Each structure stands twice: as C-alpha cells, then as structure tokens.
Amino acid sequence: MERRNFLKGAAALSTLGLVSPVWSETKSAKQPAVSASSQWRRFVMTQTYNLKVPEGSEGKVNLWVPVPENTDFQQLVNLSFSGNYQKAVLNANNRYGAKMLFVTWPDSEGKLELKVEMTIETRDWEVLKQNKLADWQLPEQDAVIPDTIQPWLKATPHIAIDGVVKETAHKIIGNEKSPLKQARLIHDWVSSNMHRDESVIGCGTGDVGEILKTGKLGGKCTDINSVFVALCRAAGIPAREMFGIRLGATHKLADYSKKAFGSADAQGVAKISGGQHCRAMFWLAGFGWVPADPADVTKMRLAEKQENDSPAVKAVNDYLFGNWEMNWVGFNFGRDFALSPEAEQGDVNNLGYPYAEVDGDPLNFYDPATFSYDYVSVERR
Amino acid sequence: MKKIICLALMLIAPLGWAANKKVTLDVSQMTCPLCVISINKALRGTDGVIKAKASMKTHQADVVVPADFDNQKLLAAVAKTGFSAKIHDVTDIQ
Numbered sequence: 247m248e249r250r251n252f253l254k255g256a257a258a259l260s261t262l263g264l265v266s267p268v269w270s271e272t273k274s275a276k277q278p279a280v281s282a283s284s285q286w287r288r289f290v291m292t293q294t295y296n297l298k299v300p301e302g303s304e305g306k307v308n309l310w311v312p313v314p315e316n317t318d319f320q321q322l323v324n325l326s327f328s329g330n331y332q333k334a335v336l337n338a339n340n341r342y343g344a345k346m347l348f349v350t351w352p353d354s355e356g357k358l359e360l361k362v363e364m365t366i367e368t369r370d371w372e373v374l375k376q377n378k379l380a381d382w383q384l385p386e387q388d389a390v391i392p393d394t395i396q397p398w399l400k401a402t403p404h405i406a407i408d409g410v411v412k413e414t415a416h417k418i419i420g421n422e423k424s425p426l427k428q429a430r431l432i433h434d435w436v437s438s439n440m441h442r443d444e445s446v447i448g449c450g451t452g453d454v455g456e457i458l459k460t461g462k463l464g465g466k467c468t469d470i471n472s473v474f475v476a477l478c479r480a481a482g483i484p485a486r487e488m489f490g491i492r493l494g495a496t497h498k499l500a501d502y503s504k505k506a507f508g509s510a511d512a513q514g515v516a517k518i519s520g521g522q523h524c525r526a527m528f529w530l531a532g533f534g535w536v537p538a539d540p541a542d543v544t545k546m547r548l549a550e551k552q553e554n555d556s557p558a559v560k561a562v563n564d565y566l567f568g569n570w571e572m573n574w575v576g577f578n579f580g581r582d583f584a585l586s587p588e589a590e591q592g593d594v595n596n597l598g599y600p601y602a603e604v605d606g607d608p609l610n611f612y613d614p615a616t617f618s619y620d621y622v623s624v625e626r627r
Numbered sequence: 628m629k630k631i632i633c634l635a636l637m638l639i640a641p642l643g644w645a646a647n648k649k650v651t652l653d654v655s656q657m658t659c660p661l662c663v664i665s666i667n668k669a670l671r672g673t674d675g676v677i678k679a680k681a682s683m684k685t686h687q688a689d690v691v692v693p694a695d696f697d698n699q700k701l702l703a704a705v706a707k708t709g710f711s712a713k714i715h716d717v718t719d720i721q
Contacts, residue, residue, distance in 0.1 A: 300664065300667065300668075301668070301671060302667065302671040302678075302679065303667075447661065451659060590682070590684070591660060591663060591682060591683040591684055592682075592683055592684035595659065601660075606680065606682070607663070607664075607667060607680065608660035608663050608664060608683075609660075609664075610660070610661065610664055611660070612661065
C-alpha cells in the first residue's frame with residue numbers, strides 16, 4: 247500500500263516542476279477577472295476506483311484522472327491518493343496544461359484499486375451580478391488579442407468555426423459590434439434554440455459542426471456549451487469550455503430548480519459519480535474571461551418543464567450569462583488533445599471524465615459501474 | 628524409440644495445424660471510445676474469433692480468426708453495432 251500527499255496550497259503542480267505544457271503561455275494567461283464573493287465553500291471529493299477489465303482484454307492498465315486547475319474562483323488545497331498501483335504521478339504535460347494524475351498497473355490480473363481525495367475551495371464567480379463590467383468599454387481601435395488568448399479563437403476537430411458555424415454566428419450577431427453584446431446574443435440564441443436531450447450519453451461529444459449542419463439542436467452540456475464556444479470563436483470572440491463536476495447543493499438557483507443545478511443531503515453529502523458538467527467562458531479585451539453556461543438554462547427548462555418565456559427561465563438565463571455559482575469545480579480547458587503519456591487510442595475529446603485503457607482497450611467512462619468508479623463529495627461547513 | 632516418436636510428431640504436427648489469419652477491417656465512423664468498446668464487444672462475441680482489437684487512432688479493427696473463417700461474419704457483427712466495416716487486408720499468421 248502506497249500513500250502520498252501532494253499539493254498543499256495553491257502552488258500546485260508548477261512548483262513541483264511537473265508542468266510543461268506546450269502552450270507555456272497558458273500558465274501566464276491572465277486569470278479570470280473574478281469578482282467573486284469572499285465566501286469560500288470547501289468540499290472534499292473522494293474518488294474510489296476499482297477498475298473492471300473489459301472482456302477479452304488483458305495486459306497493462308493505464309488510468310488518467312483529471313485534477314482541478316487553480317484559479318481565483320477555485321483552489322485545490324489538498325490532493326492525496328493511495329492504491330495498489332505500480333506508479334502514480336501528477337503531470338500537466340499536454341498542450342492545454344491540463345492537470346492529471348496518471349496511474350499505471352503492470353497487468354490487469356487482480357484488483358486495480360485507487361482512492362483519490364481532493365479538498366477544493368470555491369467561491370462564486372459573478373462578473374455581471376457584481377457589475378464588474380460597468381466601466382468596461384469596447385476598445386476604440388481593433389482590440390488586440392494577446393498570443394496567450396489566440397488559441398481560444400482556433401478550431402479543433404470538434405470545434406468547427408467556419409462554414410455553417412460562421413454563417414450561424416453572423417446571422418445571430420447581425421450588425422452588433424460590441425463583443426459583450428455579441429456574446430449575449432449568442433448565449434441567448436443557444437439557450438433558447440437548443441434543448442437538453444436526456445438520451446445523449448454522458449455530457450455529449452460536442453461536435454459543433456455536426457450539430458449545426460444537421461440542425462439537430464439537442465444534446466447535453468458539452469454539446470450545448472461547445473456550440474456557444476464555437477459560435478463565439480467564429481464571431482472573433484475568444485471562448486473555451488471548462489470541463490468539471492458538480493460538488494454540492496446550489497444555493498443561488500435552488501428557488502428555480504432543486505434538480506438541475508446540483509444537490510446534496512442535509513449533511514452536505516453529494517453522490518456525484520454522474521455529476522460531470524461542462525461550462526463555458528468568453529474573453530473581452532481589456533477585461534479578461536467572463537463565465538457563461540447556456541447549457542444549464544436548457545437543463546432547468548427541461549427539469550422544470552418550463553418554456554423560454556417563463557420568468558424563472560429568464561431569471562436563470564440572466565444569471566448564467568456572466569455568473570457561475572461555484573458548487574462546481576472545473577478540471578481543465580483541454581479539447582481534442584493528446585494525454586501524457588499518450589493513450590493508445592489517440593487524442594481524447596476532452597478530459598472531464600477519468601480515462602483508462604487495458605492493453606489499449608478503453609473502459610466506458612460514461613458508466614461508473616462498468617468502469618468502475620464512485621465519487622462522493624462532502625461539503626465542510 | 629521415444630525420441631523417434633517425438634521427432635515424428637514434431638515434423639508431422641505443423642501439417643495438421645490450421646493456420647490463422649488476421650483480418651483488418653476499416654471502420655471509418657469509429658470516432659469515440661464508446662465506438663471502440665462496442666466494436667470490440669461485437670467482434671469478440673462472434674463465434675470463431677480468437678482475438679479482436681479496434682483502434683480509434685487508425686479507424687481499424689484487427690481480428691484474428693481461423694484460416695477457413697468466413698470474413699463476412701465480421702462485417703455482419705460490426706453492422707449489428709450500427710457501424711459499417713470494409714475488409715482492408717487479410718494476412719496469414721502462424
């Protein structure tokens with residue numbers, strides 16, 4: 247049995263010399279312009295893995311577990327892990343600097359156990375609610391987008407930004423010149439025209455070109471928020487997803503839905519094995535990143551059987567453009583990228599879920615019981 | 628005498644072994660881990676299949692079957708998953 251305690255405080259991986267993303271500028275990118283309240287919430291997320299080998303597979307086992315980024319709105323204050331693995335190392339060696347715990351077993355015979363405990367502090371990120379953009383003005387000349395932000399304007403295999411995506415973006419923004427207002431138009435178009443489809447597996451693949459080409463505007467959070475991201479990029483607004491997981495109960499949106507935004511029992515315990523959720527953010531020159539989450543508007547609309555014009559949906563839509571309630575933690579911004587060490591199956595779509603292979607055969611991360619993993623989050627009060 | 632029998636068996640046995648073959652299938656729409664899992668399951672569950680492994684990276688599946696195996700069964704197995712496959716290559720293996 248091996249046990250190690252890593253990451254004490256915010257210094258995280260970079261000070262351990264473990265961070266070497268190809269996008270080195272990601273590390274120095276401006277932190278989100280947080281107007282977060284000083285009220286921190288503290289969660290302990292315990293992840294228990296007991297990997298199940300797919301039938302017909304045998305051999306070396308590799309597991310990659312996403313680890314939260316440190317930002318002004320969330321801090322990973324402690325990470326510990328134990329198990330019967332051969333090796334477990336933290337790294338962020340990928341082009342997004344996405345942090346992960348890489349665990350390996352030399353063969354698939356016997357138990358494949360891992361327990362990971364993360365203590366996470368979060369505080370609400372409320373740019374618009376706290377009126378932090380009141381003094382922001384559209385730059386008079388063409389806004390300069392720094393090199394560190396340029397990658398968030400580019401296409402990836404799942405984030406098409408030309409063709410039907412560009413045409414749709416231009417149709418939505420019309421003659422509007424302000425990127426803040428353009429982003430709001432895009433957010434509202436996505437939240438009101440797309441719908442949550444419960445039959446979609448996991449968070450959805452977020453294949454934006456396919457969604458807009460087929461006109462099937464249904465999906466889950468990755469589908470919906472990736473459409474927002476792609477439309478923003480196509481309009482010239484840097485934008486990105488953040489893949490993460492709900493940690494506990496909503497306080498701010500509980501009046502609108504008890505089911506849609508995260509819940510916990512009276513002791514603050516939340517079973518979150520299926521709680522993965524992807525959010526989005528966009529970037530304004532001279533200000534920084536601004537949160538958005540049109541997908542959760544569609545989730546609430548479905549959960550509460552409401553229409554777009556209901557006051558509750560409007561209120562939630564207003565809140566989720568420019569504000570995040572942090573009963574959720576974001577892992578990373580990675581999209582269509584190679585893990586380190588590289589997975590035998592090639593690039594991953596994103597790393598919002600754990601990913602594992604037995605002799606190159608992937609495990610079904612969308613199904614906690616099949617994989618298998620169990621996640622529990624407890625809020626410390 | 629024992630040695631002679633052993634030697635004779637060693638010389639004769641390979642002639643009686645049925646050689647296997649590796650059939651490589653192109654599965655172009657295989658773009659996610661779930662696709663790989665589903666295709667692996669379908670191929671491995673097909674009678675006669677000795678080994679099967681699909682790859683999202685190459686969009687192919689390598690299947691080891693006996694030399695006299697009907698390759699069309701593999702295409703039918705993949706078709707049941709909703710994907711379609713084509714035979715890319717067949718090579719003899721010992």
